[in-house]
């Protein structure tokens with residue numbers, strides 16, 4: 001078989017990645033895997049019955065409503081996104097948060113993932129004058145999906161966090177501001193909040209300090225709000241969302257329950273929003289309009305907020321409590337385990353101090369037992385120093401049905417215990 005010679009772009013994007021491995025594990029587990037597989041690996045949101053029922057109802061309304069269905073599947077939207085959806089969203093953001101946002105501050109993309117590809121590659125990498133710019137991740141571990149997005153050389157610079165041990169079995173990562181240096185080659189600062197993979201929520205104070213640094217250096221502060229407010233609002237701690245002209249905030253319809261519609265949202269100053277729309281036109285002409293059509297009336301009448309606050313958030317609060325309960329039930333003192341405080345998102349982040357094998361080996365051992373998790377090492381990209389901690393963590397998603405999560409955590413505890421006891 002002929003293998004083409006790849007360009008720099010091809011070298012970076014055609015040869016696989018951690019996120020591809022993860023999405024194959026996830027997609028295959030959801031479509032073709034046997035009944036015993038425990039898929040605790042992807043960022044798949046739960047199928048919450050009330051939420052699924054609402055999507056079905058919306059589709060029925062769309063089918064019943066004159067030309068709505070034909071327009072949805074038969075028309076191209078403008079590259080910036082569906083004008084009705086954008087108007088409704090701008091109004092909601094103004095009314096709920098008091099942000100000075102109009103239609104011109106919003107651009108839709110084909111999922112949040114695509115928004116990051118656009119933003120990172122347009123801000124960082126090789127510049128017109130030959131210099132190279134980078135994206136600063138003030139705290140890793142950070143979202144695996146960013147890691148391979150550069151179309152040229154790698155462009156992440158990451159900073160090790162401070163680890164604060166909490167009680168007997170938990171910990172929290174905090175931004176190490178003393179180690180944070182904004183040099184001239186930094187194009188933007190980026191954080192996910194709540195953070196994938198850890199469930200961390202950077203405090204309002206940390207966010208203010210990062211925003212101040214961005215302002216001082218006149219660079220964008222990118223906040224990935226895939227799990228945040230106002231929707232899906234999978235925030236368990238007291239934290240306030242933020243936006244101003246310096247901030248590029250991304251949202252998504254995925255985690256409220258519509259990942260199949262591939263709808264991402266960028267809220268930014270007018271120049272950045274317009275640049276995102278330009279990239280959408282060149283790369284995809286326009287975006288998928290199904291999610292936007294389904295959501296528009298729910299944004300207009302505020303139901304999306306009720307759904308997020310009264311159904312989605314409490315559902316995950318319960319899920320994380322259960323998962324933490326099972327961790328405490330199945331692990332014992334023979335394993336020096338800790339898990340990150342769960343302040344949002346869909347994951348538990350487990351840390352096994354001085355584990356005798358790497359988390360990648362643990363992933364393989366668990367896969368043999370039909371439990372799929374994600375090895376933590378993928379989330380530490382952009383660090384330029386060795387750090388044993390990067391091989392000691394795993395990410396466990398708790399959105400699958402109860403028996404899968406419980407059974408999966410039980411097997412993880414067994415396998416990890418075997419690993420520690422086999423060397424003692």
Ligand SMILES: Cc1ncc(COP(=O)(O)O)c(C=O)c1O
Pocket residue numbers: 043110111112113114143145192195196224226251252253254259262263264
């Ligand atoms: C932190 C974070 N950002 C962005 C995304 C991208 O999601 P989507 O492209 O489905 O909007 C994800 C998906 O898991 C995520 O966890």
